[in-house]
Amino acid sequence: MTQVFSIPQVQRMLGLGLLAVSALSHAEVLSWDEWQEVRSKGVTVLQLTIDNDSLLLKKDDGFYTSGNRIATSYVLSTAQQSTTYGWQLGQDLYTSSDIKLLPAQIAKNDHPYAGWLFAGVYREFADVSGTGSRIAFDLGCLGPCAGGEWSQTHLHRLIQQPLPQGWSTQLRNEWGVVVSGDWTPVRWSPGAGIDLTPRLKGRFGNIFTDAATDVTLRLGALNALPQQSASYAFLRGEAKLVGYNATLQGGYFNNQATGITPKHSVGELELGYVWRAGSYGVSASILRRSNEIKELSNGTGAQNFARLQFVYAM
Numbered sequence: 018m019t020q021v022f023s024i025p026q027v028q029r030m031l032g033l034g035l036l037a038v039s040a041l042s043h044a045e046v047l048s049w050d051e052w053q054e055v056r057s058k059g060v061t062v063l064q065l066t067i068d069n070d071s072l073l074l075k076k077d078d079g080f081y082t083s084g085n086r087i088a089t090s091y092v093l094s095t096a097q098q099s100t101t102y103g104w105q106l107g108q109d110l111y112t113s114s115d116i117k118l119l120p121a122q123i124a125k126n127d128h129p130y131a132g133w134l135f136a137g138v139y140r141e142f143a144d145v146s147g148t149g150s151r152i153a154f155d156l157g158c159l160g161p162c163a164g165g166e167w168s169q170t171h172l173h174r175l176i177q178q179p180l181p182q183g184w185s186t187q188l189r190n191e192w193g194v195v196v197s198g199d200w201t202p203v204r205w206s207p208g209a210g211i212d213l214t215p216r217l218k219g220r221f222g223n224i225f226t227d228a229a230t231d232v233t234l235r236l237g238a239l240n241a242l243p244q245q246s247a248s249y250a251f252l253r254g255e256a257k258l259v260g261y262n263a264t265l266q267g268g269y270f271n272n273q274a275t276g277i278t279p280k281h282s283v284g285e286l287e288l289g290y291v292w293r294a295g296s297y298g299v300s301a302s303i304l305r306r307s308n309e310i311k312e313l314s315n316g317t318g319a320q321n322f323a324r325l326q327f328v329y330a331m
Contacts, residue, residue, distance in 0.1 A: 047102075047138070047140050047152070051100065051102075052102045054093065055091050055092070055093040055100055055101070055102050056091050056102065058093050059091040059092045059093035059094070059100075059101075060091070060092050060093075060094075060244075060330050060331065061089065061090070061091055061330070061331045062089070062090045062091070062092055062101075062103075062244070062328060062329070062330045062331075063087075063088075063089055063328070063329045063330075063331070064086075064087070064088045064089075064090065064326065064327070064328050064329075065085075065086070065087055065088075065326070065327045066084070066085070066086040066087075066088075066324065066325070066326045067084075067085055067324070067325045067326075068081070068083065068084035068085070068109075068304075068322055068323070068324050069082070069083050069084075069322060069323060070082055070083075070320070070321065070322040070323070071176075071178065072322070072323035072325065073303070073321060073322065073323050075321075078112070078115070078116050078178070078179070079112050079113055079114040079115050079116055079128065080111065080112070080114060080128050080318075080320045081109070081110075081111055081306065081320055081322065082110050082111065082112050082116070082169070082322075083108075083109070083110040083168075083169065083172075084107065084108070084109045084110070085107060085108055086105055086106070086107035087105065087106050087107075088103055088104065088105035088106075089103055089104060090102065090103025090104075090139075090141075091103065092243075092244055092330075094242060094244060096145075097144065097145050098142065098143060098144045098145065098242070099141075099142070099143050099242045099243065099244060100140075100141070100142055101139075101140065101141040101142070101143075101243075102138070102139070102140050103138070103139055103141075104136070104137065104138050104139075105136065105137055105138075105139065105153075105155075106135075106136045107134075107135055107136075108132065108133070108134045108135075108163060108164070108165070108168060109132070109133040109264070110131075110132055110165045110168065110169055111128055111129070111130065111131040111132070111133075111264045112128065112130050112169075112181055112183065113127040113128055113129070113130065113183050114127050114128060114317065116169075116179060116180075116181040116182065116183070117179050117182060118182060118183060119182050119183070120182070120183050120185055120186050123183055123186060125276045126276065126277060126310065126312035126313060127313075128265065128277075128310065129186065129187065129188050129264075129265065129267075129275050129277070130165070130181075130183050130184050130186055130187035130188070131159060131160070131163075131165070131187055131188045131263075131264040132159070132160065132161075132163030132164060132165025132166070132168075132187065133157060133158075133159050133163055133193070133224060133263075133264060134157050134158055134162070134163035134164060134165075135155045135156065135157025135158075135193070135195070136155065136156060136157065137153055137154050137155030137156060137157075137195075138153065138154055139151060139152065139153035139154070140152050140153075141243075143242050143243055145241040145242060146203075146204065147201065147203060147204020147205075147206075147212070147214055147241075148201055148202060148203065148204070149200075149201040150198070150199065150200050150201065151197075151198060151199050152196075152197070152198040153196070153197045153198070154194075154195075154196055155193075155194070155195045155196075155197070155222075156192075156193070156194055157192075157193050157195075157224070158190060158191065158192050158193060159188060159190065159191045159192075159193055159224055159263055159264070159268055160187065160188050160189050160190035160191060160268070161187060161189075161190055162190045165184065165187065166181070166184035166187070169181050169184075170184075188263070188264070188267050188268065188273060188275070189267065189268065189271050189273050190268075190271075191223070191224075191263065191267075191268025191269070191270060191271045193222060193223055193224035193263065193268070194222045194223060194224075195220055195221070195222035195223075195224050195225050196220070196221050196222060197218070197219065197220040197221075197225075198218070198219055199216050199217060199218040199219070200216065200217050200218075201214060201215070201216045201217075202215065202217070203215065210236060210237055210238065210239060210249075211234075211235065211236050211239075212234075212235050212239060213232065213233070213234050213235075214232065214233045214235075215230065215231070215232045216230065216231050216232075216233070217229075217230050218230070218231065223261075223263065223268065223269035223270060224263045224264075224268075224269075225261065225262060225263070226259075226260035226261040227257050227258060227259045227260055227261075227262070228257070228258050228260075229255055229256060229257035229258070230255070230256055231253055231254060231255035231256070231285075232253070232254055233251055233252070233253040234251060234252045234253075235249045235250070235251045236249055236250050236251070237249025237250055240293065244293075244330065245293070246293055246294045246295070247291055247292070247293045248291070248292050248293075248294075249290070249291055250288075250289070250290050251287075251288075251289055251290070251291065251302075252286075252287070252288050253285075253286070253287040253288075254284070254285070254286055254287075255284060255285040255286075255287075256282070256283075256284050257282070257283050257284070257285070258281060258282055259279055259280065259281050259282070259283060259309075260281075262279050262309070265277050265279045265309065265310065266279060277310055277311075277312065278310070278311040278312060279309060279310065279311070280307075280308065280309055280310065280311050283306070283307045283308070283309050284306075284307045285304060285305065285306045285307065286304065286305045287302050287303070287304045287305075287324070288302060288303055289301055289302025289303065289324070290302070293328070295330075296329055296330045296331070297328065297329060297330075298326075298327070298328035298329075298330075299325075299326065299327055299328070300324075300325070300326045301323070301324070301325050301326075302323070302324045303321070303322075303323050303324075304320075304321070304322055304323070304324060305319065305320070305321055306319065306320040306321075306322075307319055
């Protein structure tokens with residue numbers, strides 16, 4: 018069956034694509050000569066990021082249930098700015114609202130099981146004034162090829178949690194490409210130990226197409242550049258316009274109907290703490306993501322999960 022999009026849907030996706038490209042246009046393109054300089058003169062930074070709803074020690078386990086990323090980057094810093102080149106490998110897992118539900122018990126309007134496995138490269142730039150940019154290119158696969166069933170089943174056996182029952186219903190395979198970028202135009206500092214930073218973000222591809230803006234408030238011993246020492250609490254709020262989300266709708270090209278209508282505007286709140294000193298860094302936060310599915314009530318579809326990040330600079 019051919020996948021058909023209405024005129025408003027096409028217009029919305031094109032509009033979000035333009036917003037995403039607008040964010041990308043403020044990010045510098047990857048440069049081979051610059052990469053060679055950063056690689057040879059900069060420091061190496063290892064980073065591990067873990068998202069998981071089980072970290073909140075609650076009984077329910079579902080929706081965006083896990084996200085893991087490892088990254089290696091090379092950072093060249095001066096007193097005024099830093100330039101970063103790096104690569105990352107990640108896996109995101111999505112399930113129904115309750116992993117204990119058998120396939121026959123999963124409602125048609127529940128979140129489908131899906132895995133997204135990807136690898137990519139990125140470039141970041143930051144200035145002490147607070148301006149900055151990032152551009153990234155990710156290539157991956159959605160579906161059984163992402164290994165979501167194996168990862169979640171073995172992890173839950175290891176930590177002695179209930180095993181997921183619905184991976185036989187997961188979305189079909191599709192290769193994916195996602196180009197993403199963000200741009201930070203300014204940072205306001207009304208006083209010592211406090212600042213406010215807005216940011217424009219965008220993603221464009223056959224897995225995710227969206228555009229977002231967020232604002233981050235920081236309080237404490239702040240750093241002007243990412244690799245500097247710091248100890249602060251932060252609160253971040255995000256508003257996003259969604260054009261396409263393959264983890265809800267299925268791959269853009271494989272014509273898989275899921276019976277789900279994604280909400281075209283969603284939000285997110287994150288409250289956390291960042292510590293960085295010398296070669297080491299850690300951050301911990303709790304995130305609240307609004308309901309992404311029109312057919313679900315906001316109380317049912319909203320998500321809570323925790324994020325941990327560990328950093329080591331060599």
